[in-house]
Amino acid sequence: MTPLSTARPVRTADGRPLAWSRLSILLHWLVVVLIVVQSVAADSMEALFDATYEGGPLSGLDRALGWTHIVCGSAILAAMAARLADRLLVGRPPHDAGDPALAVRLARVTHALLYALLLAMPVLGLLAWITGEEAFADLHTLLWTPLLVLVALHVAGALAQQFWFRTDALRRMARLRR
Numbered sequence: 001m002t003p004l005s006t007a008r009p010v011r012t013a014d015g016r017p018l019a020w021s022r023l024s025i026l027l028h029w030l031v032v033v034l035i036v037v038q039s040v041a042a043d044s045m046e047a048l049f050d051a052t053y054e055g056g057p058l059s060g061l062d063r064a065l066g067w068t069h070i071v072c073g074s075a076i077l078a079a080m081a082a083r084l085a086d087r088l089l090v091g092r093p094p095h096d097a098g099d100p101a102l103a104v105r106l107a108r109v110t111h112a113l114l115y116a117l118l119l120a121m122p123v124l125g126l127l128a129w130i131t132g133e134e135a136f137a138d139l140h141t142l143l144w145t146p147l148l149v150l151v152a153l154h155v156a157g158a159l160a161q162q163f164w165f166r167t168d169a170l171r172r173m174a175r176l177r178r
């Protein structure tokens with residue numbers, strides 16, 4: 001199988017990479033930035049959605065930010081699909097041997113849910129936008145709070161690994177040069 005990234009990470013004896021692929025690292029931080037953009041543009045998206053399907057006035061700023069929401073949200077969908085494919089083809093580096101088993105399990109669940117939400121949210125957003133169905137829009141919006149909770153948990157975990165367990169996890173996710 002051909003990995004999606006051009007980098008050839010060194011592998012462990014059982015064939016797992018010792019580092020994140022360059023593609024994974026770049027897409028991880030791109031998605032972080034895009035989620036911040038999404039939160040800023042969310043209210044304008046609601047205004048654009050309402051104006052499109054119910055009529056009424058729409059400011060130029062709301063139109064521009066609304067379309068930004070659509071473009072950046074679709075980019076998140078593409079980025080997460082590419083990351084998932086890269087993850088399935090290349091694999092991920094093993095968790096640090098010093099990490100407590102419970103922390104590793106929590107990290108696995110958090111990561112899986114982050115993937116699920118970041119694929120489901122843009123799909124529901126696109127369905128709402130294409131069909132105009134309020135039900136899709138409601139589901140889309142409903143997932144925002146769980147996403148924020150997961151991100152908070154995830155960041156707390158990353159900081160705990162860095163400053164408490166003193167593992168290499170954060171450096172591994174931040175280092176493009178090897």
Ligand code: HEM
Nearest residue numbers: 038042043046049070073074076121122125126129137144
């Ligand atoms: C992971 C990516 C995305 C995130 C985190 C996100 C986040 C949000 C949030 C927080 C809102 C609520 C706005 C509010 O109630 O003030 C919203 C609304 C909306 N988003 Fe997204 N969005 C994403 C992707 C998309 C995409 C790709 C589309 C496609 C067009 C989209 C379409 C919509 C629509 C139509 C609404 C209005 C829903 C309504 O009025 O009830 N979103 N989005």
Ligand code: HEM
Nearest residue numbers: 031032035087092107111114115151155158159169170173
């Ligand atoms: C919107 C915010 C974020 C999202 C959606 C997100 C998402 C993810 C996902 C899905 C993974 C798992 C990768 C995989 O298993 O394939 C991951 C890994 C990671 N993230 Fe984030 N992340 C975010 C913000 C951050 C921030 C702010 C930090 C640093 C403080 C961070 C540090 C890490 C680290 C160190 C890993 C690797 C963990 C490990 O080796 O087990 N992330 N992130």
